[in-house]
Structures are given as structure tokens and as C-alpha cells.
Amino acid sequence: MIAKTMAELEDVLAEELINLGADEVQIGKRMVSFSGDKALMYKANLHCRTALRILKPIHSFKADNPDDVYEAIKKIDWEHYLSLDKTFAIDAVVYSHIFSHSKFVAYKVKDAIADWFMERYHKRPSVSVTNPDIALNIHIAHNQCTLSLDSSGESLHKRGYRIGQGEAPLSEVLAAGMILKSGWKGDSTFIDPMCGSGTLLIEAAMIALNIPPGIHRPQFAFEKWNDFDKELFSDIYNDDSGSRDFHFRIIGSDISSQMIAIAGKNIANAGLKKYIDLETKPFQNYTEAPKPAGVLMTNPPYGERMKPDDLEGLYSMIGERLKHAFTGYSAYILSYRKECFDHIGLKPSKRYFLFNGALECEMRHYELFAGKRYDRSRSEDKAKPRPYKPSTQSASNEEKPKKRINARYPEKRVPKLRINHRPSGAAPAEES
Incomplete structure (x- = not known):
């Protein structure tokens, strides 16, 4: 699996994954690869504070042109991952001189999936950019391609607790x-x-x-997968042994x-x-x-x-x-x-x-030890800094608090919040 993160946080994320029991942890650029079972994937989404999303690779291949991408994607048995009544979306990340436009790659993947279903059922699943049932990610580095299921859905930085912010909120x-x-x-x-x-x-x-940082999220993408284990996730979600x-x-x-x-x-x-x-x-x-x-x-x-x-x-x-x-x-x-x-x-x-x-x-x-002095590298004869006068700029540009959208949790929750609480998602939906 692959955990995506921000630049310079890879070492922190790797330590988080190791503490969760991940094997074969390797640090890359804005990502950490690791191996583990389904339970670890659920834990990584729920517990990793520095992860942006958790990807589960399903197919790797080489492609020297867009047609190679199309053919490789079309060979996948999509019934394992998607059904006609589910929506999907594709995110393409490309670092290659062969493929100059990530959107074109995404279109090729979409066309291959649509044609796979059309040839068998004369229908195709719909695309939903904003709220897909199944989110796919294709990553291309030169001619090395990896297609993954996005198990997170919305970026994991969206914890679910923020209802108001200022002009430049910290991630x-x-x-x-x-x-x-x-x-x-x-x-x-x-x-x-x-x-x-x-x-x-x-x-x-x-x-x-x-x-866990993900405790307030309304849903993870893996909850819509065909193989979603609701009981396993409920046990992980309600486990407060580490509090x-x-x-x-x-x-x-x-x-x-x-x-x-x-x-x-x-x-x-x-x-x-x-x-x-x-x-x-x-x-x-x-x-x-x-x-x-x-x-x-x-x-x-x-x-x-x-x-x-x-x-x-x-x-x-x-x-x-x-x-x-x-x-x-x-x-x-x-x-x-x-x-x-x-x-x-x-x-x-x-x-x-x-x-x-x-x-x-x-x-x-x-x-800040007692008696700490200004850095001697500052010139002794440098002019004294101008006294700080706080800006009188009003906060009118700051966002007003938004109404609570997350109906999955009670209005007031306390740190022991996951005791005797089970995820409220419906029975496992077909993977889409």
C-alpha cells in the first residue's frame, strides 16, 4: 500500500505506520510504501495523523504511449472493483515526458473502464467527480504505471471537526x-x-x-468497497485501549x-x-x-x-x-x-x-534558557526594531463558522467518544 503525505513529513508518517504494525516500510517523495492486511489499511486511515490518503495498488504495468495505458486498464476484471450502479472518478499523477497531460491519462483510464462494461453489459458506470463511490488513482513515473484504489476518499486532512477558519488556516x-x-x-x-x-x-x-484523527470523519472510501468488513472496522473504530x-x-x-x-x-x-x-x-x-x-x-x-x-x-x-x-x-x-x-x-x-x-x-x-541573549551575530549598533503595533484589520474576511455537516456523530463528543459506538454506515455496499 501507499500512504501519501506532505513533503518533509515522510519520516513522521513512516514512524506512525511502523507503530501500527506495518511491514516493509519504505520512504519515498511525499509518500511511504508499506505492506499490511485489511485491518492495517483501516487503522492507517483512522490513526495516521500525517497521511493525506491511503492507496491500495491493484495493477502495475509499463506504458510507452496512451494506447498502452488503455489496453492495460481494459484487461483488468472490473467486476472485482466496480459495478454499473456505482459511480467512479480517476485522479492521475504524472511525472513523465511521455505523458504530458494528466487529464488525458485520466480520460484514457475512464474510456477503458467504460468500454470494458459496454462490451459486456451495453451500459457503463457513471463518473462522479465530486462524490464517487469508487476513487481510482493512476500514478505514472516515466513509463512505470500503478493503478490504485483510493481507500480514503476525501483527503485525510479533513478531520471533520473544523466548522470555521480564518484567512490562512494551517493544514x-x-x-x-x-x-x-x-x-x-x-x-x-x-x-x-x-x-x-x-x-x-x-x-x-x-x-x-x-x-485517532479520523474519528470525526463521516465516511472513508473503503466503506463502499465490495469487501468492506463492517464488523472488523467497528472493532478498530471502537478500540480505545490506546487512550x-x-x-x-x-x-x-x-x-x-x-x-x-x-x-x-x-x-x-x-x-x-x-x-x-x-x-x-x-x-x-x-x-x-x-x-x-x-x-x-x-x-x-x-x-x-x-x-x-x-x-x-x-x-x-x-x-x-x-x-x-x-x-x-x-x-x-x-x-x-x-x-x-x-x-x-x-x-x-x-x-x-x-x-x-x-x-x-x-x-x-x-x-529558552534563563538569561538567553539575542544572537551576537546581530550588529550591536543596529537600529532598535520598531515597536509592534497590531493590525487594525477587521476579521470580516474570515470565514464565518459553518453549520455542522457531520451527522455521523453526536453534537457533543468527548475523548472517550468511541466506546460502545459503531460506525453508522449501511451494510457493505458493492465495491464500485
């Missing part, structure tokens, strides 16, 4: 990857002083309590009261309200850090989200508050411009390269 997968790379697992205080819609806070709480107690605090604050309100709704929707404290409070107003010391992790605005002239003041303020108010903490700051980090004025103990969407970013780790 749930990236947030979980940042926390896992830091090594924090709930053994100390966790704070995000610029928390936005609360993604880091929610992912931290789910890690601390060992709640943990959490004895510290998770704290979120933000300068925007509207973002705190949105974060509160997301947190409540995730059933984590009792574990996360929220407050409307600008970062610069912290004169003393919460005790006991632990981990500070945040995703401040970058240049795309604020005027360049404001960057120096913002990041200088962050460095000043880290130095004076958060002694004893380990701080992790995500940004993408070197000058942003330069304005923080502290020497990092470690740097992690990550991608936030298309932006090549860094997460820098700062150990």
Missing part, C-alpha cells in the same frame, strides 16, 4: 506533523499564543489523549476575539473543550508564561498575510516575549522568510524544513 496534517516532530506527546504544558482557529491546539489535544490521560494544560490565545470564538466552536465540535483553555490576548501582553513550562508552538502571519513593513515589529516582539516571558520553554515557530527569523533575534537549536501549502517554510526550535 491539520501539517499541524500534527509539527507537533510530532517536536516530540511533544502531552507530557507538559502546550501553548499557542497566536492560535487562530485552533488547529494546533486541537491536534495537540488529540495527540495528548491519543484520539491516555492528560494532566497538563493546553492554552490558546489570539489578538482577535472573533478568531477565539471560531477556535472555541472548532474545539467544542471536536469534543475537547474541557482540555483547552482559550483567551483573547495579544502575544505582546504575556508578561509571565503559564506554569509549568512546556512547549510553545505557533504559526505567525507571514508576508502574504500582512504588510512587509509590519514583519520586523511583529517578529521582534515575538523574540522579545520569548526571551523575557517564556524562560524554560521550548519554542517552535513556523515561518518562511529568513528575515522573519532574523528579527526574532534568537539562535535556534534546530531547524525543520516544511511546506505550508506551496510555501517552503521552516519551523525553528528555540530552547
Whole structure:
């Protein structure tokens, strides 16, 4: 099988899969290949925090032209995977000079499947781009082709708890990857002083309590497969043997009261309200850090989200508050411009390269020991940074909280939420 992920999170995903019992784990580019049974596929979808989707390869072949693709796909016995009353969709990923257009490859696969059914039944299954019963993925590297069933459906970053967000929300997968790379697992205080819609806070709480990230999803694609084992998945879904107690605090604050309100709704929707404290409070107003010391992790605005002239003041303020108010903490700051980090004025103990969407970013780790000084590489006679003045931009562009769509779960759920609860999907549908 193949687990897709974001660039620079492959090592974290590989460790997650090994912990779930995967064999033959190999790291690739934005993916990890592994072997395992049906139960492991279900577990990977439910438990992997840094996976975007889990693919199950069904056919591999070589193709030197589009006709080779068509013929190879048409030779597959599609009754094992698809039926006339089910819809399907094809996602093509192409890295090849032979095939210049991924959409053309997808059309060839679609035509081969349609013709296979037409020759036997004089009918063809329908295509549904938005909500297919069966999602197929074809990956081509040069002339090596792999056709897979997508067992996830919607990307696994869509956890199901988010009902509101700001202008530039952090991906749930990236947030979980940042926390896992830091090594924090709930053994100390966790704070995000610029928390936005609360993604880091929610992912931290789910890690601390060992709640599966997929617990709130309405459905996985494999639930529509012919061989879906409802009883097996129910046992996996309801197994809370790995749950943990959490004895510290998770704290979120933000300068925007509207973002705190949105974060509160997301947190409540995730059933984590009792574990996360929220407050409307600008970062610069912290004169003393919460005790006991632990981990500070945040995703401040970058240049795309604020005027360049404001960057120096913002990041200088962050460095000043880290130095004076958060002694004893380990701080992790995500940004993408070197000058942003330069304005923080502290020497990092470690740097992690990550991608936030298309932006090549860094997460820098700062150990905030007592008496920490600004990096001596900064010139002594450099002008003092301009004091940070928070933007007066309103939150009117931020998305208003959306109505809850996920009817699979009760309105309020708590971390023990999977006890005595069974997936509500209908009896196994024919694989399509």
C-alpha cells in the first residue's frame, strides 16, 4: 500500500505506520510504501495523523504511449472493483515526458473502464467527480504505471471537526506533523499564543489523549468497497485501549476575539473543550508564561498575510516575549522568510524544513534558557526594531463558522467518544 503525505513529513508518517504494525516500510517523495492486511489499511486511515490518503495498488504495468495505458486498464476484471450502479472518478499523477497531460491519462483510464462494461453489459458506470463511490488513482513515473484504489476518499486532512477558519488556516496534517516532530506527546504544558482557529491546539489535544484523527470523519472510501468488513472496522473504530490521560494544560490565545470564538466552536465540535483553555490576548501582553513550562508552538502571519513593513515589529516582539516571558520553554515557530527569523533575534537549536501549502517554510526550535541573549551575530549598533503595533484589520474576511455537516456523530463528543459506538454506515455496499 501507499500512504501519501506532505513533503518533509515522510519520516513522521513512516514512524506512525511502523507503530501500527506495518511491514516493509519504505520512504519515498511525499509518500511511504508499506505492506499490511485489511485491518492495517483501516487503522492507517483512522490513526495516521500525517497521511493525506491511503492507496491500495491493484495493477502495475509499463506504458510507452496512451494506447498502452488503455489496453492495460481494459484487461483488468472490473467486476472485482466496480459495478454499473456505482459511480467512479480517476485522479492521475504524472511525472513523465511521455505523458504530458494528466487529464488525458485520466480520460484514457475512464474510456477503458467504460468500454470494458459496454462490451459486456451495453451500459457503463457513471463518473462522479465530486462524490464517487469508487476513487481510482493512476500514478505514472516515466513509463512505470500503478493503478490504485483510493481507500480514503476525501483527503485525510479533513478531520471533520473544523466548522470555521480564518484567512490562512494551517493544514491539520501539517499541524500534527509539527507537533510530532517536536516530540511533544502531552507530557507538559502546550501553548499557542497566536492560535487562530485552533488547529494546533486541537491536534495537540488529540495527540495528548491519543484520539485517532479520523474519528470525526463521516465516511472513508473503503466503506463502499465490495469487501468492506463492517464488523472488523467497528472493532478498530471502537478500540480505545490506546487512550491516555492528560494532566497538563493546553492554552490558546489570539489578538482577535472573533478568531477565539471560531477556535472555541472548532474545539467544542471536536469534543475537547474541557482540555483547552482559550483567551483573547495579544502575544505582546504575556508578561509571565503559564506554569509549568512546556512547549510553545505557533504559526505567525507571514508576508502574504500582512504588510512587509509590519514583519520586523511583529517578529521582534515575538523574540522579545520569548526571551523575557517564556524562560524554560521550548519554542517552535513556523515561518518562511529568513528575515522573519532574523528579527526574532534568537539562535535556534534546530531547524525543520516544511511546506505550508506551496510555501517552503521552516519551523525553528528555540530552547529558552534563563538569561538567553539575542544572537551576537546581530550588529550591536543596529537600529532598535520598531515597536509592534497590531493590525487594525477587521476579521470580516474570515470565514464565518459553518453549520455542522457531520451527522455521523453526536453534537457533543468527548475523548472517550468511541466506546460502545459503531460506525453508522449501511451494510457493505458493492465495491464500485
